[in-house]
Amino acid sequence: MNNTVSKNFSFVITAAFLFLSFSLFTGCAAKRSGTEGVSYPHLRATQARGAGIKAFSKNNPPLALKSFKAALKIDRSIDDKESEVLDLINLARVSIASGDLSGAGSYLNSAIKTGLDAGNEERLGAAYVTLAKVDFLAGRSVPALSHIKESIRLDEKSGFKSGAALNLFGSILLEAGRTKEARSVFESALKLNTESNDRLEEANSYRSLGHLSTIEKKYDKAARFYSQAYTLDKKAGTSRKIALDLTSLASILIRQGFLFEATYKLERSYTVNINSGRYLEAIANLTLLVDTFDRLGNAERVNYFTRLKGTLIKSYESGKAQQRTESR
Amino acid sequence: MATIKDKDPRFQNLEFKAGVMLMVAIAGIALLVLLLGIERDLFTKKFTLKFIADSGSGINKGMPVKLSGFKVGRVSRVELIDGARVRVTTVISRKYSEYLREGVRVYITKEGYIGDPYVDIAVGDLDAPLLSDGDTMSFHTKNGMEQLINEAKPALAEIKEIIHYINDPEGDIKIILGNLKEISGKLEQTRAAITETTRDAGKTVKRIDRLVERVDVKIDPVIESAARVFAGVESMTGKMESVIDRLDTVSRDIVTITHKLPSTVTRVDSILDDVKLLSSTLGKGAPEIMDVIRNGNETLSESKELITGIKTSWPVRLFLPKKNVPHLVPLDSFSIKQGAVVSEQK
Numbered sequence: 254m255n256n257t258v259s260k261n262f263s264f265v266i267t268a269a270f271l272f273l274s275f276s277l278f279t280g281c282a283a284k285r286s287g288t289e290g291v292s293y294p295h296l297r298a299t300q301a302r303g304a305g306i307k308a309f310s311k312n313n314p315p316l317a318l319k320s321f322k323a324a325l326k327i328d329r330s331i332d333d334k335e336s337e338v339l340d341l342i343n344l345a346r347v348s349i350a351s352g353d354l355s356g357a358g359s360y361l362n363s364a365i366k367t368g369l370d371a372g373n374e375e376r377l378g379a380a381y382v383t384l385a386k387v388d389f390l391a392g393r394s395v396p397a398l399s400h401i402k403e404s405i406r407l408d409e410k411s412g413f414k415s416g417a418a419l420n421l422f423g424s425i426l427l428e429a430g431r432t433k434e435a436r437s438v439f440e441s442a443l444k445l446n447t448e449s450n451d452r453l454e455e456a457n458s459y460r461s462l463g464h465l466s467t468i469e470k471k472y473d474k475a476a477r478f479y480s481q482a483y484t485l486d487k488k489a490g491t492s493r494k495i496a497l498d499l500t501s502l503a504s505i506l507i508r509q510g511f512l513f514e515a516t517y518k519l520e521r522s523y524t525v526n527i528n529s530g531r532y533l534e535a536i537a538n539l540t541l542l543v544d545t546f547d548r549l550g551n552a553e554r555v556n557y558f559t560r561l562k563g564t565l566i567k568s569y570e571s572g573k574a575q576q577r578t579e580s581r
Numbered sequence: 582m583a584t585i586k587d588k589d590p591r592f593q594n595l596e597f598k599a600g601v602m603l604m605v606a607i608a609g610i611a612l613l614v615l616l617l618g619i620e621r622d623l624f625t626k627k628f629t630l631k632f633i634a635d636s637g638s639g640i641n642k643g644m645p646v647k648l649s650g651f652k653v654g655r656v657s658r659v660e661l662i663d664g665a666r667v668r669v670t671t672v673i674s675r676k677y678s679e680y681l682r683e684g685v686r687v688y689i690t691k692e693g694y695i696g697d698p699y700v701d702i703a704v705g706d707l708d709a710p711l712l713s714d715g716d717t718m719s720f721h722t723k724n725g726m727e728q729l730i731n732e733a734k735p736a737l738a739e740i741k742e743i744i745h746y747i748n749d750p751e752g753d754i755k756i757i758l759g760n761l762k763e764i765s766g767k768l769e770q771t772r773a774a775i776t777e778t779t780r781d782a783g784k785t786v787k788r789i790d791r792l793v794e795r796v797d798v799k800i801d802p803v804i805e806s807a808a809r810v811f812a813g814v815e816s817m818t819g820k821m822e823s824v825i826d827r828l829d830t831v832s833r834d835i836v837t838i839t840h841k842l843p844s845t846v847t848r849v850d851s852i853l854d855d856v857k858l859l860s861s862t863l864g865k866g867a868p869e870i871m872d873v874i875r876n877g878n879e880t881l882s883e884s885k886e887l888i889t890g891i892k893t894s895w896p897v898r899l900f901l902p903k904k905n906v907p908h909l910v911p912l913d914s915f916s917i918k919q920g921a922v923v924s925e926q927k
Contacts, residue, residue, distance in 0.1 A: 302908065306665075309910050317910070339908045346910040379663070379909060390916055415663070420914035449633040450720045451664060457915040487735070494915070 298327035298336055302343065309347055317347045334371035338364045342376065345383050349390070357387050378407035382418045389425055397425045416446035416454040423461055427468075436465055456485035456494065463501060476505045496525040496534060503541065512549050516542060532569040536562060626675035628714040629657070632687045637667035639689055639698050646671045646700040653677040656700060664911045671700060682709040687718045772829055 305320030325340035341364035348357035361384040368377045381404035388397035401422045408415055419442035426435040443458035463478035483498035499522035506515035523538035539562040546554040618624050634640065637659050646654040654673035662668045673681065684705030691698050702718070712718070747754050 306908075306910055343910050346912060379912070383912060386912065386914070386916065413663075417664075417912050417914040424914070424916075448717055448719050449666070450635055451633075451666065452635075453911075454914060457913070460915065 292331065294327050294331045295333065295336075298324045298331075298333070298340075301327065302336070302340065305343060305347075309343075309350070314347050314351045318344065318351075321347065334367055335373055335376065338368045338371075338373065338376045338380065341367065342380050342383055345380075345387070349383070349386060354387050354391050358384070361387065374407060375411060378404045378411065378413065378415070378418075380404075381407060382415065382421060385418075385421055385425065389421065389428070394425060394429050398429070401425055414445055414449075416442050416449060416451050416458070419445060420454055420457045420461060423458075427461070427465060432465060432468065436462070439465065452485050452489055453491075456482045456489065456491075459485065460494070460498065460501070467501075467505065472505050472509050476502060476509075479505065492525050492529040493531065493534075496522045496529070496531070496538075499525065500534075500538065500541075507545060512545050516545050516549070516554075519545065527565075532565060532572075536565055536569070539565065622674055627654070627672045628675055628678065629670055629672055630681065630712060630714075630716055630718055631668055631670050632718045632720040633662070634667045634669060634689070634720050637661070637669075640667065640669055640700075644698065644700060646673060646702065648677060648680060648702045649704065651677075653702070663909055669700075678711060680704055680707075681712045681718075682707065683712060684709045685712070685718050687720045688722065 301320050301324035305317045305324065308314075308316035308320055321340050321343045325337060325344065328336040328340055341360045345357040345360035345364070348354070348360060361380055364380045365377060365384070368374060368380065381400045385397045385401035385404060388394075388400060401418060404418050405415075405422065408418065419438055423435045423438035423442060426432075426438060439458055439461050443455065443462070446452075446455040446458055459478045459482035463475045463482060466472070466475035466478060479498050479501045483495065483502065486494040486498055499518045503515040503518035503522065506512070506518065519538050519542045523535050523542065526532075526535040526538060539558050542558045543555055543562065546558065640656065640659050642656055642659055644656040645652050646656065654671050654677075656669055657672045658668075658670035660668050660670075681702065682705060686703045686705065688701045688703065689698055690701045746752055749755065
């Protein structure tokens with residue numbers, strides 16, 4: 254009898270010990286993985302935000318907008334101000350990509366207000382740089398300059414340096430005619446982007462330096478910068494920028510008097526644009542090709558590209574007309 | 582009454598013996614900790630250096646950091662930052678700091694192509710300023726099968742494009758070849774025509790010479806001036822001949838090139854034939870390959886589901902590290918407006 258009781262007692266003690274050890278162990282693991290304190294709505298908002306970023310990277314802005322709006326709704330319902338700021342910045346960036354600058358502006362003003370009300374300045378640098386881009390695109394150079402400066406100040410405060418912000422800062426200065434300052438900013442951006450291994454922004458820095466050198470009539474330098482941008486863009490596979498780099502290189506060659514070489518670049522740019530469905534850019538390429546072959550005195554190529562341009566304009570206009578009919 | 586404690590000598594000085602045992606054990610443990618600490622560089626001074634990579638794939642916390650093949654530190658932190666890039670923080674022994682100067686390059690590399698990965702630091706300019714705590718190093722990619730494949734992809738695409746370009750019957754190369762053939766034929770005709778003309782000019786000069794011989798010697802001055810004119814004509818003829826010789830050489834060179842070009846084109850054609858043969862062989866094996874791929878895909882998909890199930894089940898999910906997800910859509914500083922600025926300047 255006593256023996257049975259003793260056995261049961263040992264079993265209970267062993268089981269309790271194992272349970273406590275396991276609880277302690279899993280508790281530590283949960284703490285380590287940071288899963289404690291994450292509510293279900295928070296998880297859903299994070300998932301929606303991730304889906305939005307994925308949709309944007311897959312070039313699907315409508316789905317990205319839908320996902321970010323869903324995330325914003327959840328974050329507002331649980332009063333998560335920090336995530337709300339993120340959602341609003343994301344909505345603004347997608348709106349910019351869709352060409353809705355006023356929508357982007359209102360999202361960003363809301364993001365800045367929310368961040369300031371909550372006393373959370375951590376993400377405001379990202380909000381201000383996006384707002385500066387909206388202003389820059391809308392041609393408002395004075396607020397663009399003040400917003401980009403604010404963004405850089407906030408980033409520096411939190412120990413972060415953004416090559417994208419510097420590139421944008423340089424572009425704003427360049428548009429304001431402050432070429433000397435713009436060059437210095439672009440060079441800093443290039444150094445930072447190279448160090449941080451940000452190839453997209455590194456290419457942007459090279460392209461901007463190319464634009465600047467073209468304005469300064471330093472064509473050899475400009476050609477070198479555009480070639481470097483082209484090499485990086487080719488690796489990244491960004492067709493719009495590849496076509497732009499080729500067109501820019503052609504424009505430099507034309508200025509240097511290398512007309513035949515320029516036609517080669519223009520034909521390549523045209524091929525990239527037409528295969529990516531950018532008809533307007535392709536038509537612009539054809540216009541330049543016709544002009545250049547005309548200057549070369551090659552009537553055969555002038556006729557060929559003039560015919561091609563006419564066909565392309567016709568198909569572009571009929572496509573637009575069809576779109577209008579469908580939308581009605 | 583004396584107990585066993587008093588009688589048995591083993592119980593004498595028991596407290597002292599136990600104390601000595603305890604001290605020896607504690608000293609042993611302390612020594613072990615000390616040796617382990619020395620082995621793992623726990624007591625050496627350290628500093629942190631960072632680098633930023635496109636992807637965190639293959640980079641883990643605790644991964645060794647090597648300089649010229651020697652372990653000098655380890656990865657202490659891997660975190661996701663804006664733009665979905667990865668900031669890697671490394672802890673490096675201070676004693677190696679003199680080699681770490683501005684311009685050092687960081688690579689993720691492996692012992693061979695499939696060995697354990699590690700962070701490799703390549704030393705830069707030894708006269709550059711020293712890196713200090715918290716500085717960022719420049720990250721580059723090298724080695725690795727994926728890198729090789731990625732590097733080979735654009736090259737293969739470009740080769741395909743070049744072959745297509747060369748083989749295009751409407752393309753520039755074929756047109757240039759045709760034009761060259763035509764030009765060489767025309768040059769050959771031109772050379773023959775010039776030789777004929779020169780021969781005729783020679784004959785004419787000889788006839789004039791004979792006529793002059795018959796003219797009265799009284800009109801010497803006229804003859805002299807005529808002789809000067811003929812001398813001029815002769816020297817012109819000599820120059821013409823050297824030009825013709827040069828044209829002849831050029832024409833011969835063009836003919837040689839034209840002869841060589843078809844063989845080059847034939848070689849390109851044979852390469853294309855090989856490519857076609859390879860494609861047709863692949864085409865014949867396509868059903869089997871498709872089956873293998875389909876089976877592979879199904880297996881992969883099932884394995885993925887299984888792993889996802891295990892990863893999301895309790896308690897496994899508690900042990901998995903938190904997945905870092907990007908929070909912001911990357912901002913591209915470039916805008917088409919800038920492109921338009923340049924276009925307007927054209």
